[in-house]
Amino acid sequence: MNTNNRLFRFGHGVASGVNEIEKVWGNIAICLEKINIEKVNSNFIGGFVRYVYDNDLDKAQLILDDLLNSDRLNQIFPLVQFDCPLDKVAISRLIASLKKNTSPSWMYQNIACGRRHESLSDTDLITVLELLWLKPDGDYAVIEILNMRFHGLENQTIYAPSVDMIKKCKEFLLKYDYGKYHGRQDYSLVQIAKVCFAGDKAEEDACTLLKKLNEYIATYKVHAFDYGEFLSTLIELQPIQALDVFLKDDNVSREIANSDLYREISPFSMLPIDKAIAWCKKSPIYRFKTLASSITPYEKNGEQLKLTSLAKALINKSSEPWLVIEAFERAAIQMYGRGSHASIIEQIAKMFEELLSHENPDVVESTKTILCKLAKTAERERADEELRSRRSEERFEW
Template identity: 25%
Template sequence: MSLVQLQAPAKLNPQVLQGYISAANDIDPRLAMVMLERVLDHPLLRTFFIYLLSAIKIGPWGFNMLIELARGEEFEAWRFGQLAYGRMHESLTDSELAELFTILNQRHDGFYTTLSVLEMRFFAGRGGNYVPSEDLLSTGRDAIRALLGGKRGQTELNRIRGTKRIAQQCLSESAPEQEVEEIVRLLCEGLDDLRIRSSDFEVLMTTLFRNFPEIVLGEIFTGDDRERRLIDRVFKCRFGGASPSLNSMPVDRLITWCRGDQDRIVGVAAATCAYSTVEATDIPLEHPKRVVLSASIKGLLEAAVDKQCIVDVMFAGIQPMSWSSSLADIIEIRAKAFAELLEHPLAEVRNLVAERLERIELTVRRERQREAEDHSRREQRFE
């Protein structure tokens, strides 16, 4: 400890001491414990306690100290993020972590630490057959609610390691519906008042769409002005990134939720992406090599009494909302998928599609002519 006092606080590097404590622990764990106790009494080293605790396997004493420090105000919540590194969290049981996270979730920005450690916990696990406890998963859902309930401009996604595993574990189909309903409500409120963007929570939303479609649909499709805004902000506005899609919902559950209500069917169809890519690499729908009619839109077509409404949704979807390459190519590729309905068993549908394909062909010819003229003008500028 005397060596530490020779260093200025700004230059203090605890790594050497951490290695020293680790070596002492290999020889005599009681000696390492004494050193850590002295760390807590040292004015320069105390703030590094959680990092230095990683030198040993956390036992009852170490866990109790973590709880005591978490309940106090001296240690900021972010310092407990050290548990995500070096497999440090593996020394703690799910029950112990849940108790710690329950406290941190109530601290300022403590949910960031909870999510960061949980992401690593679910990645590394505690063995090949690791199944997280319900108490631990519940604290993860608490952290998600805190994340979604933040004020505008205060959400710092860069402080979260990732959300894929958290969403998969905490929002699995076995999650309590009451907790999921609260998460969906907060999510939609945040989207409606522009506190959050759908592209920032694509993984979270896609997981909810897949596992709890009825809850999501019930929160979005309410038949008021809020419904229109949410459809725009969830499914239409990409802000340069990916957005979730109703296509990620199981088709049978999507159709069942509509309960044969024709207004619902048409409303859901209007929010559905009528086309989906075939190749896994074709992530942006605006730059595909090949697309097909989505399973969702085809299911809604079969459920609809007024087939023309759904065909018109497909027809409108041929024109992209944005593009950077040849518009004619995009329209032509989507038109080929639309032409699949020429084989539909109903003559009404075949006729509607055939008439619209003629209009599409004319649009493509005009667009190609316009693109050729634009290309010619650009070429002339360089001559």
């Protein structure tokens, strides 16, 4: 049992052992007003008030009102209120407390703990979150509260976000300062994005958000890997918008295009084939090779690699398939995992062998060229690896 729990139980025990609750509370309040409230551990008061709440609701309401309206004590009000159930009166107090602006934002973040937020309707929670957002670091607290609100949502049957909640979540993500926390909330942002940026109706707002993120990345306010999961999720939810923002023609975000965003498979690899090809055909000179450079062109088939369906489609539909194949070769070597570089190159070479029977002679010739290049590279890498191994053994023997 930690200090906070001990203090809570102590306060609970004090309240249970006295007859004149109002008098004892008055004495506690007088003592609190004489010390620096910022250094007060509120758990003793929380335990005291919770016992009163469970046994005499009217007296507890008076104490909580007293805390809220005290110029000296109202800073710790949210923490004490959260130690009691959040009924309609409690929610009204929290809103009043936020309007008074006397407590730091992290205190209100406790509404995310212990499923407390479930006591609030979407309408009430939106009111709380709007006020909280205006406080210093309130944006951080809002994102964490929404993360818990939507946690495990796909497995729930009781709660579904309202239209107003979805709209408000979009607003929050659109005005969030992504350079402020440098990815610390990546996971939480993913949970919110899944709720508010899925589907055709979210396309316009998703495009606005992706442009904002692209601007942050282009001006080095953040790196793509700071928000790897968030960016990957947005790309999967709104693939065409992501293509238009990050990979459009001669204005390509290299940090996005050349990064797997810390995933084993690039999120662009999840694009629906028909949509990907339709997008490429709008500007084939640029887009086929650009998309080819940005996807993970292979998938594992047991211990072997094979070209994905999307990779084959890009080869088949491009008027310059050799550029697509060359892009795949570069991307595969950059993305594929650890181990002997020579062995990796040999595996990648086998992946291309199926193209030797392709109906397009240009594809066959390009594949032969790539295989010849890979064979020479693998031979050179193997020799270098053997040389490094011998030198390492010689140093050990010495």
